[in-house]
Amino acid sequence: MSIIIQKFGGTSVATPEKIHAAARRIIATKLQSHQMVVVVSAMGHTTDELLDMANRIAPNPPKRELDQLLATGEQVTIALLAMAIHSQGHEAISFTGPQIGLITDAVHSKARIREIDKQRILTELTAGKIVIVAGFQGMTVDGHITTLGRGGSNASMVALGAVLGAEACENFTDVDGVFTADPRIVPEARKIEQISYDEMMELSSVGAGVLQTRAVEFAKKYNVRIHVRNSAGNAPGTWIIAETKSMEDIVVSGCALKKELTRVTLKGIPDRPGVVARLFTVVGERHIVVDDIIQNVLDDKTANISFTVEHGDLADLKPAVDQVLAELGGHATYEKDLAKVSVIGVGMKQATGVASTMFTALADKNINIQNISTSEIRISCTVANTDAAEALRAVHRAFNLDRSAVTV
């Protein structure tokens, strides 16, 4: 009997009615001769409400205690979902992250999964029960509760899929799948039927909110098939799978927008070996994700270096930057209100002219490009936050993403 993992995001379990709907879907899938493992997020806006509560208590609470607090959100959902399934006549048992021995490192608020005790889950599956697991959480080997950071429930889903050798991970959410762009910004955006792990990772890393980058990275590593679907209705969504030959015919699969970025520039720092390493070691120790690093040498002795971070990381970043500047000299400037528009496609590896199409589309709209970065399957342009939505629409149109097969 194959194992199916179903994951329900916060909006899909936001009310008792939605929890019952999720229960019906889980039971229906079980009745198709599957063993069911279900991962859930906190209901609706619970996590934000808990964060608000913490902020009312203390401006900068210890992260261990924040994790202790936030982990309650998912624990409420697993219990309620187990009750709903039980009331619909089927057996279910709920587990917190710690209860299934989901061991993580000790980086509170951004912990990474190390191992899962699959035996506990398999025992309950063999007994015919539906197993419900709290996403987003685990514990250190010392028993401290940790959370996995934004989109952590997807990491839980994929890790369970990998450990249990699941046939598929069905990721239920409030959208129909992965789109060629955010439909709230680009109304003509189109649902993508299947997309490769690499494309999905790039899309996630540049702002497509459906799946967090490391969940997809993990899925690729263990070849876990993910099906992103809408929890309302039975329509197929987007399959995230290993790259196929036919995917290469599509030059650009999608585009995405990442807003609320800040560019940090360190001016007049010494231009000698080890300086950059020192800077990003200090920043890295705070687990801040840094992007778009550019270095300019000014003269024999000094250089400027700039990079972008998310607004949310600024409070953590500034002390690190100050520490480095105190050691090395120089000063820092912060440019807020930036955004990044990106196009992604595995076909880009073979195609030409993608960059010029993108730059032309932005130029035609009189949008100033402040920075450009690329990977093998991605081109990104940094623009002002105020230009961001128009930039995304222009790029989407330029690559004809509203139509199925796209060539340049």
Add this chain to the structure above:
Amino acid sequence: MSIIIQKFGGTSVATPEKIHAAARRIIATKLQSHQMVVVVSAMGHTTDELLDMANRIAPNPPKRELDQLLATGEQVTIALLAMAIHSQGHEAISFTGPQIGLITDAVHSKARIREIDKQRILTELTAGKIVIVAGFQGMTVDGHITTLGRGGSNASMVALGAVLGAEACENFTDVDGVFTADPRIVPEARKIEQISYDEMMELSSVGAGVLQTRAVEFAKKYNVRIHVRNSAGNAPGTWIIAETKSMEDIVVSGCALKKELTRVTLKGIPDRPGVVARLFTVVGERHIVVDDIIQNVLDDKTANISFTVEHGDLADLKPAVDQVLAELGGHATYEKDLAKVSVIGVGMKQATGVASTMFTALADKNINIQNISTSEIRISCTVANTDAAEALRAVHRAFNLDRSAVTV
């Protein structure tokens, strides 16, 4: 350095402001050279809100899942309190019941504590931290989360006091201490300065809400001194301690009311050995507390047996009664809307005339006594719910409980 346990009930941590007030009090006590262990309940009406949510999902949810749900309430409080203490410049670490190895039996929703891993707490105390523990919860040896039933946070407090050899357990609540009667019903009720474990147990078992019977029982067994105090202000409250000689001078220490009782009567059951044992075995297996058992033999072969239970246990009780009746024959009646008025005092052991004073007080108010039960230090009368408040006031006045020293 002596250890002080402070416990804050739900109303004492109902808002961020109250949590900060609790933090200030904890820190102030620590600064008097104490090691601090703090036990907290869920904020305000959280537990009831979680129960409501469960009831919206399923009418009769599995108790394991209900415990999984309810345990989140205290987990939220411990994290927020740790944050508040941290923001006031002191170190604190929060632990759920499972995290301190608070092992219970497997009776979900009414679990009993078996052991606590004190080493974990002592390590943190030695490191200078304030240790905050979620009351009301523990886990089975298999890692299932359990809750300790009504007033379970007090059981947690006393168990910690016993295991850690604490100097005192300070139980902070929204009342000034233990009163001679519920002041909401009897305005002239007076705060008791000190009361023996036995009196407190009897008071709790007949409806005084401050401390649950088994918490006091446990405190007596391990000689844990409890100080019940108001979290608003610094006034001394009521000390619950071992019986002293001077306590015996007080014939009646207090009176209490237990409302919402149902009397169950089984009529026409066989009058032979083993029948009563069978009945209460079946009822006991469901962990229902039964009181005031009366048996009348009708003729050679059949008997009536009646007992009282709380309304809340009726749903669990009825299937047990039906099972017994199916085995033995007979039928059951249920009289709802009963209450029990009790007077308590260790001095009663030596005194005379207590019962007649009580019965006369009720008769003078034309209140019908439906049942009488006694212990060495208690007399209880069952009356109609509608007469309950007036009965309590009459008894309180009859024993002059509004004045300090009481003799009959």
